[in-house]
Structure formats: C-alpha cells, structure tokens
Amino acid sequence: MSNINLKVADILDKNREALLDSWQQQLIVNTRVLVSEVGFNSIKSYSEQVLLSFIDSLTQDLSAEEDRFSQTRVLLKEFIAKIDFNNVDFVEVVNFILTLKSSVTNLLIKESDACISESILNLTSWFDDLTFYIFSICIETRESLIREQQRAFMDVSVPVVRLWNQILMIPLVGMLDSSRTQQMMETMLGALEDYQSRVAILDISGIPVVDTLVARHLITAASAARLMGAECIITGVRARISQTLVQLGVDLSGFITRSTLADGFATALKITGQQIG
Amino acid sequence: MYEEVTILKIGDSIVVPIQVELHDSSAKTLQENILQKIERFGSQGLIIDVSAVLIIDSFLGRVLIDTASMAKLMGAETVVVGMRKEVVLTLLHLGLTMKNLHTALNIEDGFSLLNRLTSSISGNLLGVSHDKKATT
Numbered sequence: 001m002s003n004i005n006l007k008v009a010d011i012l013d014k015n016r017e018a019l020l021d022s023w024q025q026q027l028i029v030n031t032r033v034l035v036s037e038v039g040f041n042s043i044k045s046y047s048e049q050v051l052l053s054f055i056d057s058l059t060q061d062l063s064a065e066e067d068r069f070s071q072t073r074v075l076l077k078e079f080i081a082k083i084d085f086n087n088v089d090f091v092e093v094v095n096f097i098l099t100l101k102s103s104v105t106n107l108l109i110k111e112s113d114a115c116i117s118e119s120i121l122n123l124t125s126w127f128d129d130l131t132f133y134i135f136s137i138c139i140e141t142r143e144s145l146i147r148e149q150q151r152a153f154m155d156v157s158v159p160v161v162r163l164w165n166q167i168l169m170i171p172l173v174g175m176l177d178s179s180r181t182q183q184m185m186e187t188m189l190g191a192l193e194d195y196q197s198r199v200a201i202l203d204i205s206g207i208p209v210v211d212t213l214v215a216r217h218l219i220t221a222a223s224a225a226r227l228m229g230a231e232c233i234i235t236g237v238r239a240r241i242s243q244t245l246v247q248l249g250v251d252l253s254g255f256i257t258r259s260t261l262a263d264g265f266a267t268a269l270k271i272t273g274q275q276i277g
Numbered sequence: 278m279y280e281e282v283t284i285l286k287i288g289d290s291i292v293v294p295i296q297v298e299l300h301d302s303s304a305k306t307l308q309e310n311i312l313q314k315i316e317r318f319g320s321q322g323l324i325i326d327v328s329a330v331l332i333i334d335s336f337l338g339r340v341l342i343d344t345a346s347m348a349k350l351m352g353a354e355t356v357v358v359g360m361r362k363e364v365v366l367t368l369l370h371l372g373l374t375m376k377n378l379h380t381a382l383n384i385e386d387g388f389s390l391l392n393r394l395t396s397s398i399s400g401n402l403l404g405v406s407h408d409k410k411a412t413t
Contacts, residue, residue, distance in 0.1 A: 189362030
C-alpha cells in the first residue's frame with residue numbers, strides 16, 4: 001500500500017513541472033472567473049504549494065485514521081478564504097481541485113504499469129475527500145455570511161418608537177416571519193413594561209402582503225400587548241389588505257384597526273385621555 | 278402546605294396581590310378564598326396583581342380565567358394586572374390568549390378600568406329600564 005503511494009509520489013515528483021503546467025492550463029480554461037478574481041499569479045503560487053504538499057503527504061507513512069492531507073487542507077482553506085463568493089460560483093472553486101485530479105490521472109495513465117491502476121483507485125477516493133472538504137468550506141462560508149446578515153437585519157428591523165406619553169408605535173417593515181415576530185414582541189413588551197405605556201400601535205403600512213401567517217403573527221403580537229394590559233391598535237390597513245383579510249376569514253374584530261397611522265394616533269390619544277396642544 | 282395569599286378589600290373591590298409561587302393545589306385554594314370573600318363583601322370588582330409571579334403555567338392560566346368567569350357570575354368584574362413580559366410570552370406559547378380576561382399594566386390602571394367596566398354596566402341597565410318605560 002505505502003509502496004504504491006511512494007511510487008506515485010515518485011512519478012508525480014519527477015513530472016512535477018509538466019504536471020503543474022497541465023494543471024494550470026486546465027485551471028485557465030475551466031475556472032476563468034476564479035482565476036480573474038484571485039489573480040493569475042496568486043493561483044499559480046497556490047497551485048504549486050498545493051501540489052507540493054499533496055506529493056509530500058503521499059510519502060508519509062500513516063495509519064488509516066490519521067488525516068493524510070491535513071497540510072493540504074490548511075492550504076485549501078487559506079485559498080478559499082481569499083475568494084469573494086458574490087462573484088465566484090461554487091462549481092469553479094470545486095473545479096480547482098478536480099482539474100488537479102484529471103491532470104494527475106492523465107499523467108499516471110501515461111506512465112502506467114501493472115500496479116498503477118490500483119493507485120488510481122486510491123487517487124479517486126483522495127480527491128473525492130478533498131472535493132467534499134472544499135464543498136463544506138464553501139457552504140460554511142456562505143452560511144456564516146447569511147447568518148451575519150440575518151443578525152444585522154434583525155437588529156435594525158424592530159425599532160420601538162415612543163410617539164407620545166403612554167403611546168408606543170412599532171413600524172413593521174418587510175416580511176413578518178416567526179423569528180422577527182418573536183423579536184418584535186419581546187422588544188415591544190419590554191418597552192411597554194419600561195414606559196408603562198397604555199397603547200401600542202402596530203403600523204403595518206410597510207408590509208407588502210398580508211397572508212394568514214402574517215395575520216396570525218399580528219394577532220399574537222396584539223394579544224401579547226393586551227395580556228400586558230395595554231391596548232393594541234393596528235394601523236396601516238389599506239383597502240387591499242382589508243380585502244384579503246376578510247377573504248381569508250381572519251378575525252381581527254377584537255382589536256382596534258385603523259387605515260392610517262394618523263387615525264390610529266388620534267384614537268390612542270382618546271384612549272389615554274390626552275390632547276395635543 | 279398552602280401559603281396564605283393576602284386578600285384585601287378596598288371599597289367595592291377586592292385586591293389580591295399574589296406574592297408567592299402558586300402550585301396547583303394552592304391555586305385552587307386561593308380561587309375558593311377569593312370567591313368566598315366576594316360572597317361575603319358583595320364586591321363588584323376583583324383585581325389580581327400578578328406582577329410578582331414569575332411563572333404562569335397552563336394550569337394557573339386556566340385557574341385565572343375560571344376565577345374571572347366565576348366572579349363574573351357573582352357580579353364582579355375581574356382585571357388581571359402587572360403581567361410580566363416573560364409570562365406573556367410563555368402564555369402565548371401555550372396558546373392562551375385570554376381573550377375574555379381584562380388586563381391592565383398596573384393596579385392604578387386596573388382600578389380605572391374597573392370603574393369604567395362597572396359604570397358601563399350600570400349605565401346599560403339604566404338604559405334598558407328607560408327603554409322599557411318609554412314603550413309601556
């Protein structure tokens with residue numbers, strides 16, 4: 001087993017220049033966007049390092065459990081960290097290692113003798129392993145980006161405005177999903193507690209479409225305010241929204257609803273027994 | 278062991294500030310004590326202050342709703358005041374929206390709500406009797 005590996009390493013090492021050349025040729029053809037994104041010189045140096053570490057790891061005598069390619073993995077991770085995934089497709093990044101695979105396989109077939117066919121089997125599994133590794137890093141990178149954006153979005157998405165003495169207003173903008181509703185409710189309840197406000201106005205002018213799910217979230221939020229002992233007014237119910245709500249059979253009769261924020265504010269003033277000016 | 282919960286009579290109303298954690302059995306005992314006090318004083322209003330209660334589970338929530346309905350049968354309006362936001366969130370998770378329960382932010386608001394509730398009832402009654410007179 002390790003004899004074969006040593007033999008492969010030997011062949012690869014002997015033909016290193018040619019191998020590198022063929023790999024880089026393929027990289028230019030198959031991963032054009034990636035090359036232009038990272039820069040040809042950078043890709044050249046990385047491909048050289050990856051190949052060296054790959055050959056080097058073949059010469060090591062390891063037990064089955066040990067990770068043969070730890071050094072290669074580090075290099076790959078470093079390389080992927082440089083990539084801006086807004087411009088580059090996953091497929092091209094994965095192709096970075098797959099083109100090396102085809103170069104190495106071609107070379108081995110050319111140099112082939114009896115035991116080499118077995119080593120090609122090994123090669124396949126190694127490269128599959130490395131390919132999966134690249135895939136997982138790519139996905140992880142992108143997911144962490146998405147999580148970060150979600151968090152940033154969450155932070156700005158639920159402001160609670162103190163409109164007047166004892167009157168709070170929560171402008172709802174964009175889509176209202178369960179996690180945002182939860183966040184919004186917590187902020188709203190906290191504010192109600194802190195300011196001891198008697199009225200909370202939920203303004204849905206910024207919500208483009210109200211479906212049953214959004215309606216249910218609205219009802220939950222309004223019930224929460226009511227449980228605290230505050231009155232909840234839903235404003236910004238446009239003609240289209242009122243039509244859909246009735247057609248969907250959503251019952252908002254327990255809550256005060258108004259078409260404009262101004263009307264809602266006037267109602268809130270009346271409820272709290274206040275006047276402006 | 279039932280820890281005594283104070284039940285205060287203030288004017289026409291009864292105020293129950295719950296300061297201890299209530300278990301299932303003690304909640305039932307409290308319910309009975311409240312109803313007995315309403316019977317004895319003929320109270321028209323009941324204010325339950327839960328601002329010191331950290332956990333309201335489905336049972337206690339149910340007991341609160343039931344107590345309100347029972348008090349209503351005896352002619353007293355119930356207002357639950359000072360619910361904490363954590364409590365509110367758990368109740369909503371349990372699916373208890375407590376639609377039929379009157380709530381207020383604090384005792385003060387609770388009293389003014391109670392005044393409005395009781396005066397609107399007597400107002401209605403007057404209105405009805407007035408109508409009857411007019412038709413006969």
